[in-house]
Amino acid sequence: MLRFLFALAAFLTAAHAQTGEAVRTGHAESRLIAETTAAVPGETLWVALAQELEEGWHVYWKNPGDSGLPLSLGWTLPEGWEAGEIGYPIPHRLPLGPLTNFGHEGSPTFLVPITVPEGFATGESVTLDVFAEWLICLDVCIPESANLSLTIPVAETAQPVPGNAERIRAAKSAAPKDLGLEARFADTDGSITLRIEGAPAGEPVFYPNEGGMVEPSAPQSTARQDGALFIGLTPGIDYQIDPPENLDGLLVLEMDGQEIGVEITAPRAVGPIITTEQKRALAAGAPARRAADSMEGTPPMALLMIFGFAILGGVILNAMPCVFPIVFLKASSVAKLGGADRATIRMDAFAYTAGVLVTFAAMAALLLALRAGGATLGWGFHLQSPIAVGFFAVVVFLIGLNLAGLFEIGTSLQGAGGELSQKKGPAGSFFTGLLAVLVAAPCIGPLLGLPIGYALAAPPAAAIAVFLALGLGLALPYLLLAVFPQLAQALPKPGMWMVRLKQLFSFAMFGTVVWLAWVVSLQAGPQGVLYLGIAFVAAAVAAWLFGLSQEKGGALPLKVAAILAFVIAFAPLTQLTTSASATAVAVNKEAYDEARLARLQAEGTPVFIDFTAAWCVTCQYNKRVVLDTPEMKQLFAETGTIFMVADLTNPDPVITNAIERQGRSGVPLYLYYNGMGDPEILPQILTADRMRETLERS
Template sequence: MLLRFMKTSVVLFALFSWLIAGSSLLRAAPVVAGAVTVELIAETTAVVPGERFNVALDFKLEPHWHLYWKNPGASGLPVEIEWQLPAGLSAGEIQWPAPERIELGGLMNYGYEDAVTLIVPIQAAQEFDLGTAVPIHAEVSWLVCEQFCMPGDASLSLELTTASEALNSDEAATFDAARARLPEVTTPWLVSATVEGQKLVLTIEQTDGSAIPSDLYFYADKGGVIEPSALQTLSSVGEGQVQLRANLDVMQLQEPSAAVAGVLQSQSGNWAIDLRIGAEAAAVQPPLLGGAVPAATGFEGVLLNLGLPGWLLLAFFGGLILNVMPCVLPVLSLKVFSLLKHSGQSRAQALLHGGAYTAGVVVSFLALAAVLLALRAVGERIGWGFQLQSPNFVVVLTVVFFLFALNLMGVFEVGTSLVGADTKVSKRNDVLGSFGMGVLAAVVGAPCMGPLVASVSGIAVQTNAAIGLLIFGVMGCGLASPFLFLSVFPKLVAYLPKPGVWMESVKQFMGFLLMAAVVFLALVAGRLGGVDAVIALLIALLVAGLAAWIYGRWSVPVKPKRTQRFAQAISLALLVFATYYAI
């Protein structure tokens, strides 16, 4: 009796284990990569030879993060899948749900927040034998963004078995929800496309009395068709007829295409359209419908509507406001410290240093803008502050800030009183230090999307290169203007506290401000590369700290020259190793 019970238990346990295993094979183990969790799931329990079945990538995002649609808009990259399938299987195109509009840094992007499921149909050949295991593997890559972006990837696998019929899996409801987000394949109206000057005009006419929404927006399937960040207008042109106008992209103006495809969206639904572009439309300027209003209002909206003069004013004020943004304050604290120590300098010296600092800021803004515009011209979809999307750049900047902080705290000194790039070894080095501090303020301040900066930077990357460079140059002038003003009127510095012993305490306190910047950059590195990247960065900072201590301990005038040179060589080697290790 006992033996029979044990045999029955073993059989039931084996059967239960097989059922659990079979169920688990219908979805890949979820992969967590930073702000993204992704799974590969199947809609059915088996593969029927000769029939099509569906799999999907099921993404879940942390709050405020987003992925990109197939046309990411003004910046970003879409989800990409590289399939590894056995012979007899062929994957179709991704079925993209209708996107959302997501403004980031003045740029209009198209994507998804919170969660999205991307369905992919797979066709099975008739030649499969029943009971054959069918492994499905996907290499997935994406770009996920909040205020900054980080690339991600995952290797996902699942295994199904061929059978004469397939039942719905436990994931069928997820697929149904995903299909509900797909655009409808037909519209309830007659839609035609024409070109009017530099605008794409979609004419929408009622056919069966169906009301035309007043909040329609058009997403082009491909980049380079319309300008995503430009305002779209919806105008009534007659009874039961409206026209939606969108600015054509520069690429479309240079190489016009004969057709346009995309999604019409309103709060009441989404509709896919695929149209031939007809003859030029009649020029009409009717009143706007209620739903089409400029994105910027008030002071900002007034300046935006003034054209180039307003854009330049907006850029200047935006740069000025950057001086109080958290990511710039640690750098500016060093400049304030420099002003305190030079409160007795002549007007000529003040102008020289103010001019050098301003030149450092403006030259750096122009250089960053030139790189940004050049990359966008060759098809890269990036926005202002793109340098903080580079893990290697973030590592180098973190190490530099860490060394600045150690210097302020007294771990090491260079010359008589070197503060990183702001050295006072000689008058010449002092000017170079002011220029270098301007460079640092620009590089760190550029990614800050403070008030006004977002709108004008979006305009700058959409207009021609000359105007774009001018806008960013003026923004740099705004960032540098407070210190340039104090240089023009050096007597104002007299109202600042007089230099004294107390400044040593202030200097050390400012070291903690820079350490706060190091913490912020470590967070950025973690978002870009995950926990492993943060661990590598912390090890690099440990080695860099050792290098700084060796330099401050043995590379001092009281030590023999040979000892100083040896300490300098060891410190440099450790510093190079630390940076290389983290990169």
């Protein structure tokens, strides 16, 4: 009996030795476990990092997708022992709004083979130590780490450890397999076609081993023909910059709720790999799983937050510098309502709101259609064209001349709609709402990064709903007049004071013209400014002739001359083209370069990135007030922080993709890399104190 008890105690002690002590961190419990009771010289000892994650939390695969960090293990082993690469479980897609990450939930087991050298002395125990680091996320992400150890005997033979052996064998069985499948890839019409011969049955999803090769959140189209599996992939930013010769990854096939993983090594094909018929089949193939493609992939509370941020962000947009001219224009409209009856006030407020909502919906639909067609565009895309900026500048110039009194369009002070504003107030208010959206579009104000980023990745109906919520917020201050018309009735009745107010507000329009002319100078260079100047002169002549025709009782020759001058005013704008020097960077700054950024991160050098554009007024405000001050330049020098400028004044797919990887869709965006891990996203309205606090942390 005593002999049995001693044997049992020895067995339990040995089993305990092959299971390291559990370490509890914020949202995970981690331990090292060994498959066998001993390490045998000359053989491979299989150990695993076994984790138990809190419900809903996840850690990341070796390619984390749009964001995140993979597991990192730093081993301290006896001399001659070697730890192999981490064997990850099959990942799952983890959508969050516009982003898609790759990771693991529940109880992941990360396998590590450890080679025990031949001739290593037996009869003693050794300790295996590892410093493990991982990023664990729910709706927030928290870096966690633990020092883990495992003591194990070295013996001539070994037996399976109950519990440990089953878990490690199950992980091995479920681990991706190399089935020797032949695979090739090629570029096809702006996308990647991956061809795999003899792939097993099941619904496929391809996970590239390296980040930046394939866009994680993009749908994958699939087709099977002639014994081959075809997968259509969207190139990632690194692929676009430096197309690889090999595309390696993991093919996950799901059938009847079961998943198998197959390792894929695909060299770039020398010739065509897909026929016209196969290409048609691939184009018609149903997209592979992508929870981010539906609103069902986003939790209800997250959707509530997205729509709430859109409405509140729209309200705040009224206080952003880029919308100030329209605020002045609308203020003159509201002033005109003094003494008006309640029905008129309500109609004006509803018309303005309708103009805002219709224009937001139209611009959103156009943007989504262009992106669906392959264009890499973000919100405010229309001001990336110098022709659009020039046209807009001439329209605002004419509005300024109208407010200054050079000519009149009916009796409306809201005229941005030509003859349409000769109708009573509502038509003018509608077109003022239209103009407000065109001016506001370049602004990504506080709280708007998340909803717009979500909208650009969501299905069309959900996307337009988000943009309509943003428009509702923008119009809300004026919509309140429909609810409380007594606010407008409290204003003085129209009189000479309105004429003076209108003339005063004309200077806000002319200030906007100066800004837009400067944008054109950066986009199209000095030649572009010359064309714009010709357009301004012709527009001024047209306005003057139109004003004369009004004084002469609508004289037909003057009206014809005015129309001719208007045509001449807009003709030079067709000659505006993007200048090669449009995105020149100041001497003490570097142009955005992702390869350079990666090197600086590897060296641990802090980097600040300014995602900006000449047409973004908030960006220019931050530049003048904070970033370009002598104090800030000295602080960058003292802290050794590299200042990069990612200029989106003209379309740039590399910069647009970089912005979208942060879950944003426009500028301004400010990122600070401290040399370790993911960047910190700074507020869109910068202050010297916040910048000093951020840079001095490095």
